[in-house]
Amino acid sequence: MTQEIKKTNKTEWPLWEVFIRSKAGLDHKHAGSLHAADAQMAVENARDVYTRRMEGVSIWVVESRHIHASDPDQSESMYEPANDKIYRHPTFYNLPEEVKYM
Amino acid sequence: MSNSFQEHFDRLIDSEVTIEPKDWMPDDYRKTLIRQISQHAHSEIVGMLPEGNWITRAPSLRRKAVLLAKVQDEAGHGLYLYSAAETLGVTRDELYNQLHTGKAKYSSIFNYPTLTWADMGAVGWLVDGAAIMNQVPLCRTSYGPYARAMVRVCKEESFHQRQGFEIMLTLSKGTEIQKKMAQDAFNRWWWPSLMMFGPPDAESPHTAQSVRWRIKRLTNDELRQKFVDVTVEQAKVLGLEMPDKDIKWNEERGHHDFGAINWEEFRNVVKGNGPCNKQRLETRKKAWDEGQWVRDAAMAHAEKRKSRKKAA
Ligand SMILES: [Fe+2]
Ligand SMILES: [Fe+2]
DSSP states (O other): OOHHHHHHTOOOOEEEEEEEEOOOTTEEEEEEEEOOOSHHHHHHHHHHOOTTTTTEEEEEEEEEGGOOOGGGGGGHHHHHGTTHHHHHHHHGGGGOTOOOOO | OHOOOHHHHHHHHHTOOOTTTOOOOHHHHHHHHHHHHHHHHHHHTHHHHHTTTTTTGOOSHHHHHHHHHHHHHHHHHHHHHHHHHHHHOOHHHHHHHHTTTTSOOOOOGGOOOOSHHHHHHHIIIIIIHHHHHHHHHGGGGGGHHHHHHHHHHHHHHHHHHHHHHHHHHHHHHHHHHHHHHHHHHHHHHHHHHHTTTOOGGGGGHHHHHHHTTTTHHHHSHHHHHHHHHHHHHHHHHHTTTOOTTTOOTTTTEEEEOOOOOOOOHHHHHIIIIIISSHHHHHHHHHHHHTTTTHHHHHHHHHHHHHHHHOOO
């Protein structure tokens, strides 16, 4: 059986990640993934699979192997330093009542 | 070391935080998820066969367009779920291989035949109805890619059940023969639909673990009871008779009691001896084998286009 898997694996189409802009003015958002022989086919398949109910006006596809992700085990050192910098938020500053819109 | 990973994982699970593909997870969690998600994916794919059987024979253009759209949705559901399983480190080919060699199971319901047009009504109403009941709680499952796939699936499922109910309603308001047809389909699909929720809780040893992991949110019996309760009301609207003489409202429990399920039949179908097991698997394998040249040609074409681009 392992041999069978090897044989079929050689022909498995590459995996693509699909990003869809749901309407004009919004950014593309990850929708899911699919297999396709090339980029053109990936876009066509993404249209059939992820936009059957007018979920999108624009599609990006990128081969999954090109995506580099941060390591969840490093989350602490990555994101913790932002924790004690509350002065980056507008609510950190006290303004007199009279200043209504700022 | 591994202990602290385990503790961290348990903490995430217990505080309802989502687990993502690159997070550390126990082997059993990964294995159970791969099995559960791929079984579900296989069910979506094989589930297209009993309905595909009626596309060319739908009674009107409207019904045909609807059925075609529904079956196409099921293909999409299979794809969302296969993709979710692949994030756990198994390849698509491996999953297909497990299906085609009989190593992996799919929902036993799809091993029953669709004999008349009324079956398209009963399948949409009951089978998709039961599936929705199973799936809605999974939108909040602990594994991120699975939960997101389920949200998408559930959004699309609701029209499946409605179109089935509409077929049943039309038939049961139709001629005497049409009404009989609807009742007959109801009778045949009712018990297998109840079996879709799986064996009784007393016989599902892994339920507690799965509930803790949030890859199961309600037990088999809880879901089955919910399904019985809503179906009784819907059958009244249709003016059809429940195919179970023992169905009775139980004031004390606040639920309907219902008759004994033939679990012997269930086990038999799961084992491969249902009316259509062989046929379903053969059809599936044939489609896969006969599509091989298309997959190869697409790959060759892509290669050629790539090298032509390079040369230019
Ligand atoms: Fe589905
Ligand atoms: Fe469905």
